[in-house]
Amino acid sequence: MNQAISLPGDAPVSIQALKTSCAACSMHQLCLPMGLEDADINRLDQIIGGRRRLAKDERLYQMGEPFTSLYAVRFGHFKTYQVNAAGEEQITGFQMAGELLGMDAISGAHHCDAVALEDSEVCEIPFARLEELFGQVPALLRHFHRIMSQEITREQNVMLLLGNMRAEQRFAVFLVNLSARYAARGYSPNSFQLRMSREDIGNYLGLTIESISRLLSRFKKQGWLQVDKREVTLLDPAKLKALAAGLDACSPMG
Amino acid sequence: MNQAISLPGDAPVSIQALKTSCAACSMHQLCLPMGLEDADINRLDQIIGGRRRLAKDERLYQMGEPFTSLYAVRFGHFKTYQVNAAGEEQITGFQMAGELLGMDAISGAHHCDAVALEDSEVCEIPFARLEELFGQVPALLRHFHRIMSQEITREQNVMLLLGNMRAEQRFAVFLVNLSARYAARGYSPNSFQLRMSREDIGNYLGLTIESISRLLSRFKKQGWLQVDKREVTLLDPAKLKALAAGLDACSPMG
């Protein structure tokens, strides 16, 4: 429990390790190391269990598996979903680079499945070792609490979406949210590829695949966006934001 | 940050303090002190900021307020709800004795409002002092992480409910969940009072007040429960659990 890791930060490091160190990772401003000093980032680096590659549709973990590690997405995209006794699935989130997977499992076992939407890579963070590090790096603990808290807030926003919004508004929220997250990663906020199927989007938003298809067609006809297969371009982001905020009337699906 | 609180556990304690200490609180097996040793419970006691009484409909905190403390419900019931830009509200949870309020705010500011459903009392837990204690009582930190993780899982279950279930199933889930939580507190699992209005239930479940009223009437007619105002008696808990699990066909609302 209190066995401190006392490796100095200047221990020899292989090129491979350097290439995959937190300090060198383009996501370190968004991910767990955010705001840490270099020395502390190194300590975090040393507990990272390893990187794991996943092919499209490969599963990272499954409901019921015992909890051992959190995972940070290095690149690629994931979906997490819950399954209930009757076999109904609900996608609870889509995760992209720099985001953390597995926080619902800290209570003991995984409560949802995580599946790669495309070829992806994660950093494995053994939680027992992370806990040790919390005692030595208070800034890390504080940031970890912020991340968990933000996850709670994110889910509350989805509850608001599922409980109160019409289809049009839900879909606008979804697009605007993706846009903001890509922008935070330095990508274009108005042109991106949907990494998930229409079915996944529908499941996440509490709608059917047909509804998503109709919404895309309608938004396109209104001139709010362009679609080509999974490539989306937001042509009127302001309008979409207004829709998402509920400041603009919602028309039915026809 | 590292200024340890070094009061011994056997310092003189007033009767008032004893009456409200964690060790003496009937909720200490469910609340934050769960599983702690007596000495550590005392240390936790000493950082509790104070107890605060709230009248029915009084607000504990509000969206946008800066975060300073978590709150543990001593007795009474609360609801938490989010409000978006358009003024739409979504109740994100109902909290009862032994449950923690404010975890969504650790990221900096409160993201929802918390309101007492009846005369209630909370323990204020200044988070800065709790963080100090985390460094000294690892078991407390671990349990805190479990609690936050469980909150994430709870919300994912609500997402499943709002995204996938029909009205009948949602309402059954709601009743079965209340039943289990009262059971865990030593109360009757099959007879309890709804502390929230029909409107609150409807808002939480993504339904209207009329739907809740019809569901209650229908469940009553089916002989699954009795209702008298807010007093509910589950007459066929097994049937309700089957409905909640989705193992039983759902009939429409008529």
Added chain:
DNA sequence: CGAGTCATTGATGAGGTTCAAGTGGGGTGG
């Protein structure tokens, strides 16, 4: 007693699901 709040019940229809058919790549095999 009247005003106000909360809940019940009925009638109607909107919003989105369900069912069904069709389209359009992208891959595979002949």
Added chain:
DNA sequence: CCACCCCACTTGAACCTCATCAATGACTCG
């Protein structure tokens, strides 16, 4: 290289669940 199939998606039509609107009832408080 084309024919074929498979899958994800699109589009249309009918249906259904639940929201909405409206009227009424029950209880509380001044």
